[in-house]
Amino acid sequence: MNIALIGYGKMGKAIESLMPDRGHQAVLKIDEHNRASLTVEQLRQADVAIEFTGPDSAPENLLLCLEAGIPVVCGSTGWLDQWSRIKAACEAQNGALLYASNFSVGVNIFFALNQRLAELMNTHPEYEVSLTEIHHTAKRDAPSGTAITLAEGILGVLDRKKDWVNHLSDHPEELEILSERIDPAPGTHKVRYTSDIDDIEITHTAHNRKGFALGALLAAEYIYGKKGIYTMKQVLGL
Template identity: 65%
Template sequence: MKIALIGYGKMGKAIEAIAVEKGHTIAFKFDISNQEAFTIANLQQCDVAIEFTSPHSAVDNLKKCFEAGVPVVCGSTGWLAQWDAVTTDCESKNAALVYASNFSIGVNLFFELNSYLAKLMRHHPNYDVSLEEIHHTEKKDAPSGTAITLAEQVLAHITRKKAWVNHISDNIEELEIISERIDPAPGTHKIKYHSAIDDIEIIHTAHNRQGFASGAILAAEFIVGKKGIYSIKQVLGL
C-alpha cells in the first residue's frame, strides 16, 4: 500500500516503522510543517490515509480525505461531538472510514472484558464503580477516548449510573473518570468495583505505542477497496 500519514508525531513515527517493516510505502507525511503539501491531489496518489492528529484538526482532515476519495483510518479522539456530521459527509461522498478510540488489539480485547464484567456487576449494587486513566502530558483531550468508550460500556449495563463525569464525585448516579497526565505513560486504564468487603479491578497498561500502530496498519489493510464506515471490532473480527 501507499500510505499518507496525516500527523507525524510519536504515533505517526511508530506507524511508519511498522508500515515499512510490513512492506508498505509512506508516500506522504503531512503535519503542521508542510500544510501546503496536504492537498487532494497528493492524497489521491495514495491507497489509504492514516489520521492521528488532534481534536481541533481531525474533522477537517477527514473531510479532505472523503473529498479525495481516499479511505481513511482515524485514531484522533476528542471530536466525536461532530460524529454525525462526519459520518453523513462520508456517506454522501461514498467514502470509507475506520474510526476507533484505540487501535490496540489488547485494548479492544479489554473492551470486551469490560463490557462482560459490567454485565455481571449490574445485579450487585453494593459495588460502586469508577475509572482511572493515565497518559503522557502531550495527550490533549481528557478523559481519553478509550476511557470514554469504557465508561459508555459500563453505563450501558449499570443503569444506576446515569452519566460519566471527569472529576471526583459524591453523586452516586455519576460514574467518575479520573484523568492523570504523567510522563512517560503511553496509557493505563483501570476500572474498579469497590465494596465494603472487597474490590474487583481490571487494568490495561500499554508499554509502548507499537500495539496502537500495529492495529492502525491492520485497519488500513482492511479498508483499502471498501466503502462505508467501519469499527475496529469489524477489523479484528470481534
Template identity: 50%
Template sequence: MKIALLGYGRMGQTIEKIAISRGHDVVLKIDKDDVDYDITQADVAIDFSLPTAAFGNITNCINNNVPVVSGTTGWLENYNKAVTLCNDKKGAFIYASNFSLGVNIFFELNKTLAKMMSNLKQYNVTMEEIHHTKKLDAPSGTAITLAEGVIENNTNYNAWELNETKNNNAIPIVAKRIGDVPGTHVVNYASEVDTINIEHVAHNRQGFALGAVVAAEWLVGKTGVFSMNDVLGIK
C-alpha cells in the same frame, strides 16, 4: 499499499516504522502546518493529528475517495457529520479511540463485566487513566469509551464525570499525566467487602500503531463506516 500519515508526531513516526516493516510505502507525511498536499497519492490515510485538524483531514479524504482511519480524539462533536459524509460519498472510514488490539479486547471484557455487575448495586464503579504529559485531552478517548461501555450495559449509571462526582449515577474518571506513560486504564468495582479490578497497561506505542496499520489494511477496498470490532471480527 500507499499510506498517507496525517499527523507526524510520535504516533505517526511509530506507524511509519511499522507500515514500512509490513511492506507498505508512506507517500505523505503531513504535519500540523502542512495544508497544500495531494491526498489522492495514497491508497489509504491514517490520521493521528490534532483535535482541531482531524475533521478537516477526514473530510478531505472522504471527498477524494481515500479510505481513512482516524485515531485522533477530542473532535467527536463532528463524528456524526463524518459518518453522514462517508455514507453520502460511499467512502470508507474507521474511527477508534484506541487501535490497540489488546485494548479492543479489553473494551469487550469491560462490557461483559458491566452486565454481570448490573444487579450488584453495592459495588461502585470508578475509573483511572494514566498517560504521558504531552497528551492534550482528558479524560482519554479510551477512558470515555470504557465509561460508555459501562453505561450501556449497567443500569446503575447514566453519565461519566472527570475526577470526583457527587452524582451517584455518574462514573468518576480520574485522569493522571505522568512522565512518558503510553497508556494505563483501570476499571474498578468496589464494595465494603471486596474490590474487582480490570486493567490494561500499554508497554509502548507499538500496539496502537500496529492496530492502526492492520485497520488500514483491512479497510482498503471496502465501503462504509466501521469499527475495530469489524476489523477483529468481534460480534
C-alpha cells in the same frame, strides 16, 4: 499499500516503522511544518490515509480524505461532537471511514472484557465503579477517548449509572473518571469495582506505542477497498 500519514509525530513515525515488514510505504507525511501539502491531489497518491492529529484538525482532515475518495483510518480523539457531520459526508461521498478511540489489539479486547464485567455487575448494586486513566503530559484531551469508550461500555449495560463525569463524585448515578497526566506514560486504564467486602479491578497498561501502531495498520489493511463506516470490532472480529 501506499499510505498517507496525516500526523507525523511520535505515533505517525511508529506506524511508519512497521510498514516495510507489512509491504507498505508512506507516500505522504503531513505534520505542522508542511500542512499546505495536505491537498486532494496529494492524497490521491495514497490507497489509504491514517489520521492521527488532534481534535482541532481531525474533522477537516477527514473531510479532505473523503473528498479525495480514499479510505481513512482515524485515531484522533476529542472531536466526536462533529461525528454526525463526518458520518453524513462519508455517506454522501460513498466513502470509507474507520474510527477508533484506541487501535491497540489489547485495548480492544479490554473494551470487550469491560463491557462483560459491567453486565455481570448490573445485578450487584453493592459494588461502586470508577475509572482511572493515565497518559503523558502532551495528551491534549481529558478524559482520553479510550476512557470515554470504557465509560460508554459501562453506561450501556449498568443500569445504576446514567452519565460519566471527569472529577470525583459522590452522586450515585454518575460514573467517575479520574484523569492523570504523567510522563512518559503511553497509557494506563483501570476499571475498579469496590464494595465493603472486596474489590475487583481490571487494568490495561501500554508499554510503548507499537501496539497502537500495529492496530492502525491492521485497520488500514482492513478498510482498503471497502465502503462504509467501521470500528476495530470488525477488524478484530470481536
